[in-house]
Amino acid sequence: xxxxxxxxxxxxxxxxxxxxxxxxxxxxxxxxxxxxxxxxxxxxxxxxxxxxxxxxxxxxxxxxxxxxxxxxxxxxxxxxxxxxxxxxxxxxxxxxxxxxxxxxxxxxxxxxxxxxxxxxxxxxxxxxxxxxxxxxxxxxxxxxxxxxxxxxxxxxxxxxxxxxxxxxxxxxxxxxxxxxxxxxxxxxxxxxxxxxxxxxxxxxxxxxxxxxxxxxxxxxxxxxxxxxxxxxxxxxxxxxxxxxxxxxxxxxxxxxxxxxxxxxxxxxxxxxxxxxxxxxxxxxxxxxxxxxxxxxxxxxx
Numbered sequence: 001x002x003x004x005x006x007x008x009x010x011x012x013x014x015x016x017x018x019x020x021x022x023x024x025x026x027x028x029x030x031x032x033x034x035x036x037x038x039x040x041x042x043x044x045x046x047x048x049x050x051x052x053x054x055x056x057x058x059x060x061x062x063x064x065x066x067x068x069x070x071x072x073x074x075x076x077x078x079x080x081x082x083x084x085x086x087x088x089x090x091x092x093x094x095x096x097x098x099x100x101x102x103x104x105x106x107x108x109x110x111x112x113x114x115x116x117x118x119x120x121x122x123x124x125x126x127x128x129x130x131x132x133x134x135x136x137x138x139x140x141x142x143x144x145x146x147x148x149x150x151x152x153x154x155x156x157x158x159x160x161x162x163x164x165x166x167x168x169x170x171x172x173x174x175x176x177x178x179x180x181x182x183x184x185x186x187x188x189x190x191x192x193x194x195x196x197x198x199x200x201x202x203x204x205x206x207x208x209x210x211x212x213x214x215x216x217x218x219x220x221x222x223x224x225x226x227x228x229x230x231x232x233x234x235x236x237x238x239x240x241x242x243x244x245x246x247x248x249x250x251x252x253x254x255x256x257x258x259x260x261x262x263x264x265x266x267x268x269x270x271x272x273x274x275x276x277x278x279x280x281x282x283x284x285x286x287x288x289x290x291x292x293x294x295x296x297x298x299x300x301x
Contacts, residue, residue, distance in 0.1 A: 003090075003278060015078035016052045020065045022285050031068040069288040070117040080104050084114045085284050087123075089269075090118045090277035093243035095260060119258035121287040122265035127175065131196030136170040138199050139192070139206060140233040141184060144244065158283035162253060164240075164260065166233050167192055174236060174267045176260040178253070185209065199228055236267055 007014035015179035
């Protein structure tokens with residue numbers, strides 16, 4: 001059966017119930033005071049009694065499942081939110097806001113609004129250090145620039161190419177950060193556990209950053225020496241760049257961290273790890289709580 005036949009993509013009640021089961025697996029929780037025992041559903045046909053309305057007898061407040069999430073105050077049907085999240089989670093190299101617009105039958109600005117909030121939901125919460133004792137971590141950087149074959153020589157004082165650093169635990173989590181003018185060493189201090197075994201290319205910037213450090217010299221066409229390689233990150237960068245250049249094409253620096261979160265999220269929930277497209281969508285939906293973004297529009301933000 002096609003995934004698009006799922007009721008949560010077609011029926012608003014099913015979509016709301018699916019979201020409630022994810023956010024409140026043991027029953028509704030008041031988003032204002034945290035009460036659980038005295039929360040009831042508001043019934044009736046008054047105009048103010050919108051579907052899914054809940055009432056807390058402890059703090060005397062009303063709320064729905066979208067309050068306190070990236071979906072709060074959105075007039076977009078939950079069925080479309082589910083569909084957009086599924087499309088973004090199941091597309092290996094991402095899916096453009098223009099394509100979301102055409103598929104869901106919404107305006108481009110609405111699609112842009114949705115995709116950025118879904119990326120925000122994909123972002124990890126408070127993050128610890130990557131690696132640890134006995135853990136092998138690959139580290140590498142990439143520059144977000146066009147191929148040397150096609151790029152033109154820029155003006156003398158052109159802005160430097162944007163640089164991204166990624167760290168990945170072998171068999172574990174990957175994290176990417178935009179360096180934003182910061183050096184690699186500073187980023188490593190913030191994100192890398194120096195008790196790890198660090199594997200990199202031949203760049204001198206990594207020297208002295210870990211007690212155990214091994215590298216391969218790409219300048220001498222050395223790509224792997226046993227388990228010393230950065231092939232995991234090379235594969236990730238390939239998908240990331242194809243997505244950013246081929247699918248998204250344009251990305252303002254202020255939004256880059258969300259695109260990085262999107263590609264990191266899909267890598268950390270790969271199908272080969274047993275995570276299906278639907279399961280990946282559910283995981284993304286679990287991240288909607290406690291996050292808000294104000295809407296300014298794609299041409300203003």
